[in-house]
Structures are given as structure tokens and as C-alpha cells.
Amino acid sequence: MNDMSPKLDKNSRKINDLREIMQNLVDLLSDENEVLKKYDFNSVKANIEKKTTLAKLYQAQMSAVKNSEELQAKMKENAGDLKETALELEKQMKANATLLKAGMKASELVVEAVMKAAKDHREQESASYTGGATMNVQGAHNKTVSYNQTL
Secondary structure, X not given: OOOOOOOOOHHHHHHHHHHHHHHHHHHHHHHHHHHHHOOOHHHHHHOHHHHHHHHHHHHHHHHHHHOOHHHHHHHHHOHHHHHHHHHHHHHHHHHHHHHHHHHHHHXXXXXXXXXXXXXXXXXXXXXXXXXXXXXXXXXXXXXXXXXXXXX
């Protein structure tokens, strides 16, 4: 946006802003997808605010286009540039969704394995009756396991 000529009309500036927002989202999602492949969830968390801000800006720009025939006409003039960026954005969004789902599923499987191991351990050490009809309470402890389901 900084290197644009002040001679651009309002609608051209809005389309350029949209293009820049889309490109920033593509770059952010591409970087996030790479760290997701490395299971670096701390890096993903660090970008949540920026991702949310860009998504809101994108949504606002698209709403403005939807509600303005002039902007729609200007978009048609710039369709080639925007289409390429839009296709790349769609590709990165799909990859991001897939990687996030895979990460959540992997985390869920780990938690389920830990909970199963805790349950099995508890069952092994719980009270039981001995051959003499006395209760064996050695190791009988109630253990509570809970987890917060977040990525």
C-alpha cells in the first residue's frame, strides 16, 4: 500500500487493499502450514491474533465488494491478478484446515492413550477379593484424569 500512487481512485485503492490482504493471508497460512507439519503448535498460537485480524479485514473487504456495484466492476477489471491470489489462498486454506484437523486428531489419540493407560493401571491396582474371601485393598486409589480439549 505504501508505494501506490495517490492518483488511484478510491475503488482502485480498495481493490489493491484487498489484494494485499489476500497475499498477507496466503503468506501467513503458508508459514503456518509449514510449522504445523513440524507439530510446532507454539508457533501456530503465536500467529492466532494476526490470522484473526487478517481474516476480519478480508471479510470486511469482501463485504464491501458485495455491497458495491462499482467495486464489483473494478474487481472484474482486475480479475486476472485477483484470481491467481484467490486460488492460492483457497489452496492454503484447505491445506491449513487439513493440517489443523490432523493435529487435533493426533492430540486426541495421545490423550485417549494416556487415559486408557491410567484406567488400566487403576483397574490393575484396584481392590479385589482373595482366595480367603478377604478384600485385597493394596494399591486401591481412585484416580481422576481430565483434560482440556484444545489445540
